[in-house]
Amino acid sequence: MIPEIGHFALILTLAVALVQGTLPMIGAARGNDTWMASAAPTAVLQLIFALAAFLALMHAYVTSDFTVVNVALNSNSAMPMLYKVSATWGNHEGSMLLWIVILAVFGAAVALFGANLPVSLRARVLSVQAWIAIGFLAFSLFTSNPFERMFPAPLDGKDLNPLLQDPGLAFHPPMLYMGYVGFSIAFSFAIAALIEGRVDAAWARWVRPWTLAAWCFLTGGIALGSWWAYYELGWGGWWFWDPVENVSFMPWLMGTALLHSAIVVEKRDALKSWTVLLAILTFSLSLIGTFIVRSGLLTSVHAFATDPERGLFILVLLFVTIGGSLILYAVRAPSLKAGGLFATVSREGGLILNNLLLSVACATVFLGTMYPLIAETFGYKATVGAPFYNLTFVPIMAPLVAAMALGPLLSWKRADLAGVVSRLKFAFLAMIAAAALTLYLQRGPVIPVLAMGLAAWLFAGAVAEWAGRIKLFKTSPSDSLKRAIGLPGSAHGMTLAHAGMAVAIAGMVASSTWKVEEILVMRPGDTATVAGYDYRLEKIERLQGPNYISDTATIAVTRGGEAVAVQKPEKRTYPVQNMPTTEAAIHTTVLADLYTAIGDPDGKGGQIVRIFYEPLVPWIWAGSLMMMLGGALSLSDRRLRVGAPKRKRAPALTEARA
């Protein structure tokens, strides 16, 4: 009964979205206030119905209702409750439903917090948002109905893919989707602006928080996915330049560019048509990401639910959405008036450089990802891996990082480069120190030396800018503190995000350059020494988990005779799907991860053991977290707070005067 209610709720969602997609749009064209006003309540209604459908599916999973095909194929009564819940979105149909719910959440948020928006803009934004929803709802209902039943029901379900039975991956898809789908708001605003033919500072002020929120989620989603790959796949790598990873990274690069170009629109009324294009492209890349993962178009180590028939439906969807919006852009964007003149060396100039480099970086990743497909049409097969990206992507990012320290110090319109450089003398010293330290420690290739220097430069540059704003050490500490409190959230946020980027870069460089890996066959009692740590395999025992069998090794790690950690890496076998997974054991110190994983037994009493020394990997996660928090801090800025613009500024001004 409940699955039928869910199905019915999903159909109602489509009906509501159809109303939301037409009535307000026509109302905005005719100046009919009543019709325009229908946008907000329908958006809320859409959320209610979509949520009902989603909860109905979750109910089927939680109660293990195997008459629902989707549940039977992706769940099992023995699964722990967390994974029963997360299995709701751990499959194609359910993840589509999650996508629809998140889309509705963002739509309803615009409806609820958007009371201050111009009525016609809000009506149009919500209508565009509804059209995206219509596309996905039709896709879900006509090709991927999650509520399909089967009789007779099987005795038990086929279990969730064991690789997905993991806390990190339970929350990775929702985070990632919040990011992907969040960019739909920027997209809807861009389309609405093109229809209205007006892009101004107020528009940018509206787009920015939504983009920022989406960007935070996407950053978190990518980091979570990378973290999962790191500890679950058992190879100690955190990024493989796999198509599935790349398609989530491209919207991130474009979204980062959008975040920065929207600042120029808001502050200086320039770069309008470029920002609109970025908003369209960011969301388009999110859509293409969904498409590639599901269509079987490219080969990947972790694609799920591939089906060319569905792929065709999504392709049509993509063609209408992206093609339509780009045609609209080609027709309408030339009429957007450019404003705000500026010199090359200026904050605007810096942000343009940022946009340029990020776009080129994104194009590189796009080309690398699509190249196998392009090559195939010319009759040969190719795979593109890390060497390509190391030669193309990394050299593009290097000047970006170098300029990132400079940019925030540049003033609008025209900046004094000499003055800026002189304010970065400490950052320069930090760069030299870090490079010298790296050289001293490794005496190896020159590129990591430069890269670590750049990371230090960026970190110190970000801190120097912040210290300059609060006049640290130039005035009394209490005055500095007062200034720090008075500083807008976005200033703190930017510093934290830029510093986080530096921390993450240091982690990425160090772990890919100085990683030590040993793959050995060990018997109980054997010891191995890796990067100064001694690993002793104590025992291997077979244990029974809730829905798996585990071979758990106990490895004592010592350094110079002193105990450091006891690690228990596991190899699990999930009997229902007859599939093994590895669970790496990781001991984290500030400077490195000690990482062990076990492989297959060699049949003669020995066990394959992989031991990795992973320098600075924790910094990657710490840096990502700092970027996310930076974004969140920026969002807390009252100037950006959703729905704030006019009312709240007046008291702030009076406070300042008093």
Added chain:
Amino acid sequence: MTEPAKDRAKTGTTARQLAYLAPILVFVVMSGYFLWGLDPGRNPRELPSVMIDKPAPEFTAGPLAGIAVPGLATADLRTGQVSLVNVFASWCIPCRAEHPLLMDLARREEVSIFGLNYKNKPEEARAWLEELGNPYTRIGTDENGRIGIDWGVTGVPETFVIDGSGHIRYRHWGPIDKDALERTILPLIEELRG
């Protein structure tokens, strides 16, 4: 405004207009690739061999000590008979999976099956064949993998279909399953026999 200036202004606008059209043009090209890529007959995981329709490379591989079948050389592939060359190793788990099918095929005596023992210690290979049975009428040893490089072997197991004149006609990557054998390999052998 003078005439040339007006012209320049005009081309300037056209270039601008074109710039606004560029994104949609790029997208249309990309969509073409997407549409093409959706062809259900296409498998992006499949790696084609560059050796298809080329003569098998020149090689002479010594026999496997302790197994009573002769070694393998290029000349053995040019006898006018269609043959299969199966690259195997005792350390390769998928080889174990396909082995019963090869045994079955050998019993039917429809086609001669030659083995290329790839990067394997002879005694281990011998123990493996003694345990599971020997489907091969000839076995060449390629202990250091040099012959495998000439054949373009990317992983074990791989199976090549060779026509009577010693040309490679098909390469199967990975273990042979019933489906691949009955739908692809056996019909191809029939066809080559003409």
